[in-house]
Amino acid sequence: MDHAAGSAIANQVSKQLRRPLPQRSPIERLPYDLLSSICHWILRAGQSGLASRDTLLRFAVASASFFEPAVHVALRDRNPSVDPFIFLDWFEWKYSGSNLHSPGQYVILPHHSSAQPQHVHLALAPRNHRRLEFDPGTDEELSWWWTTVAIPLEQIMHAHISLSDTRTPWLISPHCRYLTISDGVDDDKPWPVCPSSVQALTLTNVRESMNNVVASFHEALRELSLGLASIDDDDALSDLYNHLPATLVVLKVLNHDCSYPPDLGNHSCFPLSQALARLMHLTVFHHELLFCPTHVVYVVDGLARAVAAGKSASMRSLELTVEAELDDSPSYIWPARQKRDFLIDNLSLNLDMYYGPGLVLDDYTSFLVGFIRAFPAPRRSIKLDAPIWPEKAVVQVVQQLSSTTLQSLHLTAQYRHICEVPKFGESLVSKCFRLSSLGRLDVQCPALTSLTITGCLPSQVIATDRGLAAPWALPSSLRVLDLSCNALTSDDLAVLWPLLPTELRSLYLIGNRITSLPESFPPSLCSLSVAGNRDLLGAARWIGALPLTLRSLHVGTCPLDDDAAQRLIALRRKIGTWRSTGEMKLKV
Known part of the structure; x- marks a missing residue:
């Protein structure tokens, strides 16, 4: 290679080296x-x-x-x-x-x-x-x-084994941390080996005996979710509770359309209480197969005894579903021992029981209040689901469970009890409650950010509520208000609207009887849902009053006309687009 050619190559390489790197x-x-x-x-x-x-x-x-x-x-x-x-x-x-x-x-x-x-x-x-052209000589895995x-x-940290699929082999990494086994349990069939590395074990649609389930427990297990589809006798649950690893942090016993004997829980409630008392690391406990309020007392008592024995971690989440018959339940649910030493962050109670002809409302109210007295006040959130919420019960329950740290309050009842009546009357306080019966939430729960009331408020219940006059007020910290699936009317909204906090971000009024909305909104509102109000009229007027902070609007099944549609288009244009994507900021 002559000197000139070498210099040309050197210059070319030098130019390539001086070429700027791709910008990141x-x-x-x-x-x-x-x-x-x-x-x-x-x-x-x-x-x-x-x-x-x-x-x-x-x-x-x-x-x-x-x-x-x-x-x-x-x-x-x-x-x-x-x-x-x-x-x-x-x-x-x-x-x-x-x-x-x-x-x-x-x-x-x-x-x-x-x-x-x-x-x-x-x-x-x-x-x-098909951007790859066919070539018989290419790698067969391409x-x-x-x-x-x-x-x-x-390197795969999870595995999902379906026992009903007999065509494919079970693949579980020796380093698997999260194992799910689904579609039944049968002691006569092979059962996958649970590696000692598994930290979270999820079992769904568990049937028959649970010997294989218990055999899968080991001392490193931290999370167990057990979905029951069939159980023959209560002793199987007792055996399960007796073998729970002491390392559990999360324990869930779920109802997967379970068939069970009529005495389920009568004998296993004590082993469950004993197990909860020795689970010193447990912070999440969900149970959907409790059939007597006394079973709940055993649960709370076991959790409280763990604290008395030195447990320091509070319960992050406690969710219980209780099926009960009022005739078979004591008139008063006695509180568990040492319950005040038992701390809960998030409490969810679902009371599934008969409500209808022949039920004495005073007995139901006493039962409901006594049942909830078994629990300490949670520090962050309360979710309570019952057939009905009589006003007398609501007053006592809110006083019992409210706290200065509470951030979320959720009350749910069966909608059919409020849709059967044309409007609220004083005689209905035995089946529902007035908003003012919640008390001074701004004083009792000053940190409240979310309030949900569904299936509880009949027509005119807010419009006729004299207790909403000053000084009654919603907490200024409230950011989410959900009054969906009630029977509220525009008259109710006229009284409610001045009470809405100025910093409210989300308002849900789905499935009510609203015919028109006020022509003003909280200035920081980001999400509004009025879907399911089939008689909502005058949409054009309130659409023009929506704030420019709005990012989500749900109006499904509302009878919006062409004028309303044009106003929505104009509002979306006015609110603008995201600079990064060019998409409209407001989603309708």
């Missing part, structure tokens, strides 16, 4: 840990199941900087709604473009040997129009349709 956006230059946090947020923000994983994996292919942290987060996603691994034959894998599997699912290809596959394929977004990432099985 600020988000691409973020540290790995921060990008991982963003990926976790994408996975959990406003979506569920594979939809959230789909969004995350589309984010992964947007930049080389995002790919590794996004895939890393996807591999450790513990979403229980994700289906088991999908087994495909070669023809389906390579040539079939129909029924494409969703991004985020794990695909397993058939192997020529009988050995368990060591890799699974994480499906990314499918290709469009699909025309799917873009995938080969993942070693040992």
Whole structure:
């Protein structure tokens, strides 16, 4: 090579070296840990199941900087709604473009040997129009349709085993942390081995004996969710409670359309109480198969005795569903021992019992108040569901459970009891309550941010409520007010509207009897839902009064005319678009 040619090559290389590197956006230059946090947020923000994983994996292919942290987060996603691994034959894998599997699912290809596959394929977004040309000599694991990432099985942190699917082998990583076993339990059939690495075990549609279930427990287990579909006798539950690992942090006993003997819980309630008393790390407890208020007393007593024995962690969540017959229940539900030493952050009670002809309302009210007295006041949220809420009961219950730290209050009753009457009258306080009977929420619950009342308020109950005069007020901290599935009218709204806090963000009035809305709204309102008000008229007027802060408006099944539609279009244009995406800020 002569000197001139060498100089030319050197100059060309020098120019290439001086060429600026591709510019990276600020988000691409973020540290790995921060990008991982963003990926976790994408996975959990406003979506569920594979939809959230789909969004995350589309984010992964947007930049080389995002790919590794996004895939890393996807591999450790513990979403229980994700289906088991999908087994495909070669023809389906390579040539079939129909029924494409969703991004985020794990695909397993058939192997020529009988050995368990060591890799699974994480499906990314499918290709469009078969962008790969057919070549008989290409790798047999290359699909025309799917873009995938080969993942070693040992890196998969979750597994979902369907016992009803006998065609596919069970694949569980030796390092699996989250294991779901679905579709029944039968002692006569094989049962997957639960690795000692599993921290969260979810069992759905459990039937027959639970010997296999108990055999899956080990000392590293931290979360157990047991969905019962059938149980023969109460002793099986007693045996289950006696073998619960002491390391449990989360325990859920769920009703999956369970068939059960009539005495379920009568004998197992004591072993349950004993188990709760020794679970010193338990912070979440849900139980949907309690059939007597006395069973609830055993539950609360067990949790309280754990605190007395030295448990320091408070209960983050306590959810109980109780099916009861008033005739078989004591007239007064005695409080559990040491209940005041038992702290709850979030309390949810669902009382499922008969209400109808022959029920003595005074007995029902006494029963309801006594039942709730068994619980200490939660620190963050209360969710109470009962057939009806008599005013006398509401007054006592709110006084019992309200606190200065309470952030959310949710009362639900059966809507049929308020839709049967044309409007509120004094005689109805035995079946429903006035808003003022909640008391001075601004004083009792100054930190309240969310208030939900559904199935409780008949027509004219707010319009005729003299107790709403000053100084009664909703807390200024209130951001979400949900009065859906009541029978409120425009007259009720006329009285309610001046009481709305100026900083209210979300207002839900779904399924009422509203014919018109006031022509003013809280200035910071972001979400408004009036869907299901089939007689809502005068939409054009109140649409023009909506604030520019509004981002979500639901008007489904409302009789909006062409004028209202034009005003909605004008409002969306006035509110504008997002600069980053060009999409309208207001969604209707």
